Amino acid sequence: MLAGFLSDVSIISVPGCFLQMFFFIQLSITVTAILAAMGYDRYVAICHPLHYTSIMTRRVQLLLIVGAWGFGIFCPLPSTIIAIQRPYCGSNVVKHGWCDMSSVRQLACGHILLDNIVSLCFATLSLLIPGLLILTSYILIGISILRMGVSQRLKAFRTCAAHLTVVSISFGSAAFVYISYRVGNFSTEFNQAAVLYAALTPFLNPVIYSLxxxxxxxxxxxxxVRFRSATVSAKKNVNTVS
Structure with a gap:
């Protein structure tokens, strides 16, 4: 998308379109899976702090990473394979900022009921499983926090604040984009929310974690402090001139 903006090129090859579609979905799902793995890490750190190093070994960390990437690769494969095998005729204009699956599917000839069912099933799976894992982690964390003192609660909250913020932004924007395609008042051309999900969310993640x-x-x-000092100086200068 950024390359298209810089080069002012709005044409993409058919193989390039499907590759873009697959990797966009794959990376989006992998992010949710990594957030689930981070939720488990927060659970172990807060609920079992003395056993953290023995539980979160290098082997477990590698398994979580491989599992997240494997889950991200598995979920979009069926929908992408079915989409590639469809015949396409007529318009070849994708009404989106990139090769979004819902927009490309509208260009296929014939019935796309199977495509919609498969896409819906795996989209639900890709959001539901990580979402339930994150929710379970935070329910257990919440139960553990209730037994802590005030200082320990504040420390636990600081540990989870960044992760919770990123989870809320990622899942909230993903759900809004996914629902917007299925509400009658929105068309596939309404992709401002999708652009925000694709560009703004990854931009905010490092900022949030760096806080x-x-x-x-x-x-x-x-x-x-410099901004406040400059503002005060400007006000004094204005008063002096007056």
């Missing part, structure tokens, strides 16, 4: 970085906090504090 706990002490160097970044100090830099933001210095910036605010």
């Amino acid at each position: 706990r970085n002490k160097e970044l906090q100090e830099s933001m504090r210095r910036t605010l």
